Amino acid sequence: MRDRSFAPSRILIYLVVLLIAAAWLAPLAVVVLNSLRSNEEIAQGSMIGWPQHWAWSNYLTAWSGFCVAETCAGIRPYMLNSALVTTPATIFSTLLGAIAGYAVSLWRFRGDTWIYGIVTLGLFLPQQMRLLPWTIVLRDIGLINTLAGLVLIHTIQGLSFTTLFCRNYYVAIPHELIRAARIDGAGFFRIFWRIILPLSGPILVVTVIWQFTHIWNEFLYGVTFTSGQQQPVTAALIALSAAVADIPQHGVQSAAVIIAALPTLLIYLLGGKYFVRGLTAGAVK
Amino acid sequence: MSNVATMKPVRPALPEWVRRLPEYLMIWVPLLLSAAHLVSFSLWTIWISFTPSTLVPVSGWVGLRNYSSVLASRNWQIAFDNLLLFGSAFVLLSAATGLALAILLDQRIRGENVLRSIFLYPLAVSFVVTGTVWSWLLNPGLGIQKLVHDLGWTSFKFDWLIDRDMAIWTIVIAAIWQSSGFAMALFLAGLRSVDTDIIKAAQIDGAGPVRIYRRIILPSLWPITITVVVIQLQFAISTFDLVRALTNGGPGIATQLPALVVYDLMFQRSLLGRGAAAAVLMLLILLAVLLPYAAWRYVQRRRAAHA
Numbered sequence: 001m002r003d004r005s006f007a008p009s010r011i012l013i014y015l016v017v018l019l020i021a022a023a024w025l026a027p028l029a030v031v032v033l034n035s036l037r038s039n040e041e042i043a044q045g046s047m048i049g050w051p052q053h054w055a056w057s058n059y060l061t062a063w064s065g066f067c068v069a070e071t072c073a074g075i076r077p078y079m080l081n082s083a084l085v086t087t088p089a090t091i092f093s094t095l096l097g098a099i100a101g102y103a104v105s106l107w108r109f110r111g112d113t114w115i116y117g118i119v120t121l122g123l124f125l126p127q128q129m130r131l132l133p134w135t136i137v138l139r140d141i142g143l144i145n146t147l148a149g150l151v152l153i154h155t156i157q158g159l160s161f162t163t164l165f166c167r168n169y170y171v172a173i174p175h176e177l178i179r180a181a182r183i184d185g186a187g188f189f190r191i192f193w194r195i196i197l198p199l200s201g202p203i204l205v206v207t208v209i210w211q212f213t214h215i216w217n218e219f220l221y222g223v224t225f226t227s228g229q230q231q232p233v234t235a236a237l238i239a240l241s242a243a244v245a246d247i248p249q250h251g252v253q254s255a256a257v258i259i260a261a262l263p264t265l266l267i268y269l270l271g272g273k274y275f276v277r278g279l280t281a282g283a284v285k
Numbered sequence: 286m287s288n289v290a291t292m293k294p295v296r297p298a299l300p301e302w303v304r305r306l307p308e309y310l311m312i313w314v315p316l317l318l319s320a321a322h323l324v325s326f327s328l329w330t331i332w333i334s335f336t337p338s339t340l341v342p343v344s345g346w347v348g349l350r351n352y353s354s355v356l357a358s359r360n361w362q363i364a365f366d367n368l369l370l371f372g373s374a375f376v377l378l379s380a381a382t383g384l385a386l387a388i389l390l391d392q393r394i395r396g397e398n399v400l401r402s403i404f405l406y407p408l409a410v411s412f413v414v415t416g417t418v419w420s421w422l423l424n425p426g427l428g429i430q431k432l433v434h435d436l437g438w439t440s441f442k443f444d445w446l447i448d449r450d451m452a453i454w455t456i457v458i459a460a461i462w463q464s465s466g467f468a469m470a471l472f473l474a475g476l477r478s479v480d481t482d483i484i485k486a487a488q489i490d491g492a493g494p495v496r497i498y499r500r501i502i503l504p505s506l507w508p509i510t511i512t513v514v515v516i517q518l519q520f521a522i523s524t525f526d527l528v529r530a531l532t533n534g535g536p537g538i539a540t541q542l543p544a545l546v547v548y549d550l551m552f553q554r555s556l557l558g559r560g561a562a563a564a565v566l567m568l569l570i571l572l573a574v575l576l577p578y579a580a581w582r583y584v585q586r587r588r589a590a591h592a
Contacts, residue, residue, distance in 0.1 A: 010392075017389050021403045024462065027418045028406075034421075046431035047421045096315040103312040118320040124575055125323055126523050128547045128564040132333060132557060133326040136342070159319040188308040217411030219526040224552060234413040238530060241417060250421065261414045268409035272402055275409065276470055 034254035035059065042250045055251055062255035067243065075256045077229060078236035082216055083263075084147050085232055089154035090211040094204060096155070097162020102196050104163070105170040106178050107188060116167065122160030127220050130157075138225060145226050153225070154215045161214075162207050165281055169203035170196065202274070209271050210278035213264045233260045327568075334561035342557055351562035360549070361563065364541040367453050368570070371542065372521040374454070379461045380513050383468020384506075388498070390469070391476045401473075405466035412463065416530025419459040420446065423531075449539040452532055456524070456540060459531055464520065468513045475509040476502065508585070515578045522571050543567045 030048050038055040064074035104116045143149030181191050222232040268275050337345045355361050390397050422428040425444035433441040445451035479502050487497050525544035532540040551560030
């Protein structure tokens with residue numbers, strides 16, 4: 001079973017694997033091809049087909065032309081919203097999670113196990129349990145229907161994941177290192193900057209990729225706490241399908257879907273190894 | 286002159302806690318905010334579920350009335366039945382697919398990295414995108430059925446998306462496509478950690494590959510299987526985006542799921558008390574999965590510690 005020869009059984013294995021791989025790629029291929037077919041061409045046939053004329057203009061329309069509700073600015077403003085929410089929320093939650101993970105794993109303080117235990121419960125608590133309270137909190141502090149409100153939510157909620165990731169990474173650092181630095185008079189922040197951060201490269205990449213992907217792809221909070229021009233791109237995609245339900249524009253919609261999925265797909269292609277590590281790290285809680 | 290260097294400037298020493306204030310703030314503020322929001326938000330939602338709140342939260346006590354009206358509603362009953370069907374079908378099929386893929390990829394095949402990336406890429410895409418794309422593929426007037434008709438087989442029928450009885454299976458299909466890769470990644474890690482000495486010994490004893498898988502490799506995978514099942518169940522229970530994009534709960538309310546009921550009650554019908562009750566019910570379903578899992582993990586760890 002461990003040879004590389006081409007016995008019939010091996011050919012069968014390759015055949016099965018390649019068939020499944022083709023099935024897994026098919027939805028992506030269909031959407032990419034559709035994004036290059038005109039709306040009329042798709043309407044005449046099916047969603048599955050080869051472009052007769054390459055309709056590159058779909059991307060321009062999707063990016064800055066089509067209309068959702070009364071505004072006709074394409075997907076661009078919503079992509080910007082998603083970027084403006086995802087970038088700061090990813091940075092804040094990762095940095096704060098790194099400091100918190102360092103504090104509970106290496107610095108230790110009274111009550112650390114307790115508070116860490118409660119924070120990690122956030123991995124399991126359904127979003128639905130937090131929807132109403134967030135609505136009230138955001139309204140009271142004046143952040144309802146703002147991007148800042150979404151940044152706040154994703155930063156605080158992301159802490160459960162980022163603290164867990166970083167803590168599990170930092171517990172492997174020998175305590176003697178920290179003890180020696182403390183004897184030399186180094187304080188909390190100095191040790192973090194000089195010793196912990198330089199060792200944190202891989203786990204910070206894992207955490208950033210995880211947070212970016214999750215916040216970019218998040219839908220429920222986006223659709224609940226923002227409306228109209230403030231919506232992130234996931235919510236805008238749903239609004240777009242509803243808006244064009246009467247006269248479907250499948251070519252343009254496909255282009256919009258590709259644009260919306262591109263940031264996380266690119267990150268996956270570039271940092272696949274770290275992406276998978278995050279998946280399994282989150283699983284082996 | 287020589288004294289000057291050793292003479293310390295006379296400065297009132299700051300108390301220890303003031304000196305360390307920034308450190309305390311950096312440690313406690315984020316952790317406390319996170320912990321406090323988790324605890325207080327949960328308690329608050331639980332409390333609302335016992336009040337007569339409708340458009341706005343109000344105090345008052347209605348006991349379990351919100352729960353009984355949610356549980357009695359057709360919407361919830363369909364959602365719960367769907368969850369049972371979708372949850373078990375999705376979890377079993379995605380675990381089986383993931384295990385099959387992992388075993389296939391474990392046969393030292395060429396291009397393993399590329400293939401693994403192909404099976405995992407849907408995880409990088411949002412459920413909204415997945416749902417939208419599959420709603421096109423499964424739409425009988427647009428997708429696979431239309432293609433087959435155009436190719437000449439006009440009696441071909443694949444219209445689950447608009448079939449009340451079968452629509453829930455479209456969500457199963459899309460969910461399997463999205464997350465089997467995750468099961469595969471965990472199973473593959475498990476396969477790679479099986480002791481190769483035992484396998485070699487079995488080969489020397491003349492055991493064939495099928496026998497080795499059945500007797501040695503697969504039995505060692507069951508702890509990972511439980512982890513996979515629990516995580517996929519957790520996902521199934523909170524499924525929302527995928528259904529919103531794929532069927533929006535339809536046709537009619539045929540593909541309703543608990544998370545959609547919560548959203549509907551809270552933000553479309555403005556029945557906050559009932560919405561909160563439905564959210565708490567979701568939490569209870571989740572706990573019914575997670576608490577046994579936590580207990581199992583605890584026993585496993587105790588055993589490992591004593592071994």
